[in-house]
Amino acid sequence: MTPSLDVRVDDRRHSRVLQSPLAAPRGGIMLHYDDSSRDDWAVEWFHDPRCTNGYTWLVLDDGRVVELADPAMRTPHAGACKTPKANSVYYGIAAATNGLVPVTAPQLASIVALCLDLVRHHHWAIESLDDRLVGHDEQAVWTPQYTTRRELWGRTGRKVDPTGLRPDGRPIIDLAEMKRRIASLT
Numbered sequence: 001m002t003p004s005l006d007v008r009v010d011d012r013r014h015s016r017v018l019q020s021p022l023a024a025p026r027g028g029i030m031l032h033y034d035d036s037s038r039d040d041w042a043v044e045w046f047h048d049p050r051c052t053n054g055y056t057w058l059v060l061d062d063g064r065v066v067e068l069a070d071p072a073m074r075t076p077h078a079g080a081c082k083t084p085k086a087n088s089v090y091y092g093i094a095a096a097t098n099g100l101v102p103v104t105a106p107q108l109a110s111i112v113a114l115c116l117d118l119v120r121h122h123h124w125a126i127e128s129l130d131d132r133l134v135g136h137d138e139q140a141v142w143t144p145q146y147t148t149r150r151e152l153w154g155r156t157g158r159k160v161d162p163t164g165l166r167p168d169g170r171p172i173i174d175l176a177e178m179k180r181r182i183a184s185l186t
Contacts, residue, residue: 005071007117008110009057010064015046017054019073022088026122028132029115030078030090030139031162033097033172034058042096053077055092057114063106065114080146081139082156090134091118095173099164102172111173112181119182126186129179136161 032055036042039060045051046058046068054075058066069075077092093114095103103111115133118124124132140159142152164172 005118005121007057007071007114007121008065009067012067013043013047014070015051015054015068017046017051017069017075019054019069019075022072022074024085024088026091027083027089028091028124028134029118030086030092030134030136031111031173031175031178032077032092032094032136033099033103033161033164034094035098035161036096037098037101039096055094057091057093058096059093059103059107059110059114060096061104061107063104063110065110078136078139080141080143080158082141083139086139090139095162097172099160099172100166102164102166102170108173108178108181112178112185115178115182116185119186126183129182133175133179133182135163135173135175137163 034042043066054069055077056069056071058068074088075092076087078086078090083089093111095107097103136159141154141156142158146158162173
């Protein structure tokens with residue numbers, strides 16, 4: 001039996017978004033941003049009947065961590081991806097920000113701490129971080145559900161988070177920096 005997951009959470013507000021049993025074992029962490037402009041609106045959105053996506057954790061500007069779903073369940077955070085059953089394989093962590101505003105220092109610190117807790121909980125080798133810590137943008141693929149352009153089906157490019165769309169090219173969440181910070185703390 002796997003020991004219960006022990007991560008620092010400031011608030012548990014399990015959203016109304018569908019949670020389902022895992023369809024595959026956990027194998028990593030997928031980073032996102034939720035495309036919000038205010039933390040209070042971000043938290044409210046996951047309780048809105050129109051919301052159809054969800055994450056395991058949402059990290060606010062001040063670094064507070066809101067658990068939106070039971071970590072033992074899957075949520076609809078990934079959609080169609082290169083990795084089959086990505087909603088189960090990856091925990092979903094989102095920063096409350098958008099495609100132009102980089103994460104704050106407290107957000108980054110909390111995301112690093114969450115990831116480190118998960119790496120330790122699962123006893124994942126630090127050398128495996130390149131495969132285990134991924135961005136939504138490097139996994140999300142086009143399917144007939146999202147486009148009629150057959151030449152795109154199965155290709156990445158459907159999502160831009162956590163890299164974002166800043167004109168200066170600065171990522172919203174720098175995955176390489178995340179991996180370096182996590183590795184330095186193990």
